[in-house]
Amino acid sequence: MTFLANTAASKEAISSEQVRRAVQEFWDAFTHQSKNQFQEMYSPTAVCFAADGRRSEAARLMWVRREREFFGPKSSVGAKLGPVSVQILAPNLAAASYAFHFSIVRILPNRSRAEIEVPFGRATQVFQRAESGGLLIIHEHLSSAEPVTSKELPAEDSPR
């Protein structure tokens, strides 16, 4: 029964509303630091450009880095989204693009923390309908229109 339902769902054409809901689910997972839900939004082979990445990386590599930087107890993620434009590219494929304001506390490679404001973030995310019927990100490009401000925070466990 479930298989039949999934098969029907996997053949249903993508709608703009479904894509907007998937974008919202993505940011809910990110801001609530729900690691599993966040990872499930991506195809493992998705091509991803991070806002400050000099080259693209596969989603499975990006997960490891984002988990270290954004999903720990000393990190935090906040985001406000602008209107989401959706382009239906094929019955099972759509591109979402939108502006966002991103506020994060991130763990740096040297384990110190930095507060980062990205007031003019821009996102392109390409979603594909999976066999299960859900939407998966197969391509992501995040960038900033203006220089990003970063402020290093004192380490919480340093001696006072």
Added chain:
Amino acid sequence: MLSSISPDQVRAEIQRFWQIMCGNSPDKLEDLYSPSALVVTGKARKPEPANLALARRARQTGKDSFAELGAVEVQIEGPDVAIASYTYKFHQTRPGESGGLQKRHTLFGRATQIFKLEPGGALRIVHEHLSAATNPEVEKAHGA
């Protein structure tokens, strides 16, 4: 899955795009885009229709520009859609905000271009996101 688009066809269109950007082709940039294309580029704070972005870009292309592209990765998604992603360096001379000529060096450019095969057989960009991981290096051009 049957596909009518080949990665080589996509790479050829990308070469054509950069030939125009560098002022080395008589072709017009707008001919590469679908009329409904959306573009994210430069300092634009949100996605915008391609015709707006291209009008701005037309003022910035010049003969004194050149581009170096990294490897172009092509995701073929169905018979008529392809997603290209690559890095680039772009060196251009263009008017700065004060009116004088500037040399701008974008050293860590990143590109996403989504192509769709039109019924007539032409490959057109339907979505583009060009950005840089770091700010461009800017210097005053000689003779400015």
